[in-house]
Amino acid sequence: MWRTERALPEVVVAPGRLADCTFLNADEVEVVVLPVAPGPEEEDGLEPRHGTIDAAVRYGIDLAELAERADFDGKAGEAHVIDLPRPHRAGTSLPWAGLPERVVLLGLGRGTVGDMRKAGAALARRTRGRGRVLTTATGTDTPAHQRAFVEGYLLGAYRSPTQGTGEPAPAPAEQLVLLGSHDEAAVEAAVLAARGTWLARDLTNAPANIANPAWVADVAARLGAEEGLEVEVRDAAALRRDGFGGILAVGSGSGSEPRLVTVGYTPVDDAGNVVADARHVVLVGKGITYDTGGIDVKPRTSMVTMKTDMAGAAVVLATVIGAARSRSPHRVTAVLPLAENHVDGASYRPADVLRLYDGTTVEVGNTDAEGRLVLADALAYAGKQLSPDVVVDVATLTGAAILGLGPHHAALYASDDALATTLESAAGRTGERVWRMPLVEDYESAVTSSAVADLRNVPAESVGGGSIVAALFLQHFAGEQPWAHLDIAGPSIADKDKHEVPAGATGFGVRLLLDALDQL
Incomplete structure (x- = not known):
């Protein structure tokens, strides 16, 4: 059984x-x-921060001298462990007798918000397998710095669930005590954001033989019900009845039938009345639970990580649950189009013409450009049935976004400058970096060039700018309200641990979206 919604390490003030x-x-x-x-x-040397001098006095040792002897330079994300000796002879008293014998010097760098996040993550990794850990690292900082430190700690403490039968990896420390004056709202916000990110990571890391469309739909329904959210699940029969031609085509070659899930949160006031004038934010997440590429099959090496092609769906599900837990003033609905892009005699083919939810016909130029087809159905549905004020879709959509921006930035497209600015500002605060890309009108013909349908899912001849062309395709289904598209193909997965980002699924986008909801 793959575990989701696991308990986070305890953080107390x-x-x-x-x-x-x-x-x-x-x-x-x-x-x-x-x-x-x-x-x-x-100047050379180290600068002690809050509590370090007090500790040196209580322990009776020069901690700075020990650090400098070990060439520790205090950079953010670095930690130096000092294990103090016990007395060799009975009756011998050392200055630190009775005090904790393990001391960790934690580098804060220049103390920026990003540095604090790195420091928190380093602390989580260096204290695995321990009991209670006490730190003074954030005792005099601003709420933003305190939040970043706690987020970094909790995100760095993450390890993917495992079905291995060997010795488990050391668990995070049982409790982190933040000593000093703290903004408890900032700490609570950090815990909520990290909890959502853990959920997105757990869902995305789940093996595809477990996390098929039905399983993801069941998890979404269970989690939504636990939070009192409105959940609707459409199975394959309902998708055929209602005309979701894109989702059905992509899922046609799989033994696991597709689903469409909506999870909705509606804010209420203190008296329990629905907030009538709340803005409605619809989040659409690509949920391809495994992607072989279909008949246009991927190379083997490109297929290895394709269990993570549903990261967008995981992110928007975690975000709507986080919005409910934080009592967001906005109405938030997550739409999860779920399918497995497989190969068999029933698979959809290149040159097929599909009719999507809003009646638009699409010629299939490549069965491995399946994400935009399921998103198009879901975006069209959101526009016709959910009356959104804002729409944001999140998807591991194109390799072109990785080629253009590398593995650490998401490509951001937006029809509205104010919405783009909100997302960019949120990215700056959370460290989940985005780069705004242009919706180049000159490339529109690449999408509309079909002789047998309204649109093509890929151009007949490459015009370059693959991530831009994909966004232009989605824009046809996004409606007239402000819309943004986040292509998270690069930062949704990492090949090794680095600071608060673990190897495997990263959960990129949950904290960014929750922050953006606060700013709308």
Whole structure:
């Protein structure tokens, strides 16, 4: 059984200073984490931060000298572990007797929000398998810095569920204690955002033999019901009845039938009345639970990671649940078109003509450009049935986005400058980076050049700009309200751990969207 919605490591706030902390003893705290930073740029050495001098006094040792001896420079995301010795002879008293014997010096770099996120992640990785960990790293920071540190810690603590039968990897520390004055709302917001990101990661990391369209739909229905959300699941029969030709075609070659899921949150006031004038934000997420490419089959090496081609659906599901938990003032609906793009005698073919939900006909130029077909159905449905004020779709859509922007930026397209600015600002705060790309009108003919249908899903002859052409195709179905498209093909997956980003599914987009909802 693949686990989702797992419990996060516990994070608590304790007021006070390290100098007079009454529970700083080895029985109650296993690890003490102290912040340090590089000294001024024109000087060598380290600069102790909040609580570090108090610790040096209580422990009776020069912590800075130990760090410099180990060539520790205090950069963000670096940590130096000091394991203090125990006395060799009975009756010998050392200055740190009774205090936690493991001290971690944690680099904060220049103390930017991004540096704090890196530091939190480094702390999570260096304290795995421990009990209670106490730190003064955020005791005097702004709420934004405190939130980033806690987010980094929780995101860095993530490990994918496993079905392995060997010795499990060390779990995160049982509890992180933040000593000092903290903004509890900032800490709570960090926990909520990280919880949503963990959910998106767990769903995206699930093997495709488990996470087929029906399984993802069942998980969405269960999680939505637990939060009191409105959930509707359309099976293949309902999709045929209602004319979702794109989703049906993409799923036609699979033994796992497609689904379309909507999960809706509606805000209520303190009296329990529906907020009548709430803006309606619709989030559409590509949910290809496995992508072989169809008849235009992918190379084997390109297929290995294709269980993650439903990352967009995972992200928007986690976002609507996060919106409900945070009591967002906006009405939020997640739309999940779910299908498996497989190969058999029933598979859709190049040159087929499909009729999508809104009646638009599409000539299939490539069966491996399936994501835009399921998104087109879902976007058309959202426009006709959900009366959105804002639409954002999220998809691992094109390799071209990776070629253009690399693995760390999502490509952002938007029909509305204000919406684009909101998403760009949210990306700046969360560290989930985006780069706005143009909707180049000159490339429109690449989408509309079919002689037998209204549109083609890929151009007959390449014009370049593959990510742009895909966005132009989606724009035909996006409606007149402000719309944005996030192509997360690059940052949705990572090949190794780095700071708050784990190897495997990253959950990229959950924190960005939750932040953007706060700013709309």
